[in-house]
Amino acid sequence: MLLKVNREGLEAALASIGAHADSLPIFAHKAEIIPFKLLGVRTPAANIIKQEMLAVGGDAVTPVGAVTCAAKYVDILLLGTLKHYKVLLKKMAQMPYFGIPQAAADLEMALTPQKLCTTLADGRVLTYEKMCVMGILNVTPDSFYEGSRVPAMEELVERAGRMLAAGAGVLDIGGESTRPGSDSVDGEEERRRVVPAIAALRKAYPDAVISIDTYRA
Numbered sequence: 001m002l003l004k005v006n007r008e009g010l011e012a013a014l015a016s017i018g019a020h021a022d023s024l025p026i027f028a029h030k031a032e033i034i035p036f037k038l039l040g041v042r043t044p045a046a047n048i049i050k051q052e053m054l055a056v057g058g059d060a061v062t063p064v065g066a067v068t069c070a071a072k073y074v075d076i077l078l079l080g081t082l083k084h085y086k087v088l089l090k091k092m093a094q095m096p097y098f099g100i101p102q103a104a105a106d107l108e109m110a111l112t113p114q115k116l117c118t119t120l121a122d123g124r125v126l127t128y129e130k131m132c133v134m135g136i137l138n139v140t141p142d143s144f145y146e147g148s149r150v151p152a153m154e155e156l157v158e159r160a161g162r163m164l165a166a167g168a169g170v171l172d173i174g175g176e177s178t179r180p181g182s183d184s185v186d187g188e189e190e191r192r193r194v195v196p197a198i199a200a201l202r203k204a205y206p207d208a209v210i211s212i213d214t215y216r217a
Contacts, residue, residue, distance in 0.1 A: 007031070007032060010027075010028055010031050011024055011028060014027055014028070029081060029082040029083060030081050030082075030083055031081070032081060032082070033079055033080065033081060034080065034081065034082065034085070035077060035078065035079055036077075036078040036085075036107065036110060037075060037076070037077050037078070038075065038076045038078065038103055038106065038107070039075050040073045040075065041073060041074060041075065041076055041099065041103055042072065042073055042098045042099045043066055043069040043070075043071055043072060043073065043074050044069060044098045045097075045098035045099050045100045045103060046060075046062050046066055046074050046076050047062065047066060047067060047069075048095065048098065048100065049076060049078075049088075049092070049100070049103065050062050050066075050076065052088055052091050052092070053078060053079075053080060053084065053088060055091075056080070056084045056087040056088055056091075057080075057084055058078065058079055058080030058081070058084035058085075058088070059078075059079045059080070060076050060077065060078050060079065061076065061077040061079070062074060062076055063075070078107075082111070085107065085111055086111075088107075089104055089107060089108055089111075092104040092107075115127065116128050120209065124209075126209065132169035132170060133166075133167055133168045133169055133170075134168065134169070134170045134171075134172050134211070135160065135163030135164070135168035135170065135171050135172065136172050136174065136213075137156055137159065137160060137163075137171060137172065137173050137174070137197070137201075138173075138174040138175075138177070139156065139173065139174070139175055139193045139194060139197045140174060140175060140176060140177045140193065153196065153197070153200050156197055156200060156201070157200055157201065157204045160201055160204070160205065160208070161204070161205070164205060164208060169209060170209045170210070170211050171201055171205075171208055171209070171210050171211070172210075172211045172212070172213050173194050173197050173198055173201075173210065173211070173212050173213065174194075174212075174213040174214075175189075175190040175191075175193035175194035175197075175212070175213075175214065176190050176193075176214065187216050190214065190216065194212060194214075198210055198212070
């Protein structure tokens with residue numbers, strides 16, 4: 001009899017066969033393929049990295065024609081476990097050519113546990129140890145939730161103040177509705193709606209964290 005074990009059930013399967021508790025994270029890492037995409041790698045380096053990944057038991061996907069170095073730079077998709085990457089990094093440390101040290105530095109940073117945070121434009125840092133409430137303020141006439149629409153600037157500022165007093169950690173401004181059937185607006189119209197709103201909130205609540213709900217850079 002054979003049972004297929006998915007990633008979510010791996011730790012339970014390890015525990016069920018009586019593996020030592022200290023070995024569980026080790027085996028879990030060996031069973032998880034972590035895909036990484038390296039961008040803009042010099043083609044000779046891409047070919048070397050692919051061969052080294054194959055040598056350690058992982059794999060790497062390179063574009064058609066990479067082996068002939070038809071293009072100067074290519075992207076690579078790496079497929080390996082944590083163990084594969086650790087061995088690969090040791091090998092890459094001995095290769096100071098073709099930009100490999102930079103690729104190694106990028107990979108090592110990706111594998112190093114990072115504290116999740118966001119650095120704001122003014123230097124403040126948001127961390128996420130606990131849930132943060134976001135106050136939604138839509139300066140649109142047709143947002144999905146009617147209660148989030150704020151037609152007048154005075155009302156916007158007053159409502160934002162209530163949200164902050166109630167514990168909101170972020171004020172989020174929306175200038176275009178994504179409600180099914182809503183009319184789209186161009187970037188200039190969205191800017192016309194949100195910029196005055198943000199300016200008013202910044203003036204009234206200079207310490208507030210403000211975000212914008214948009215798909216435009």
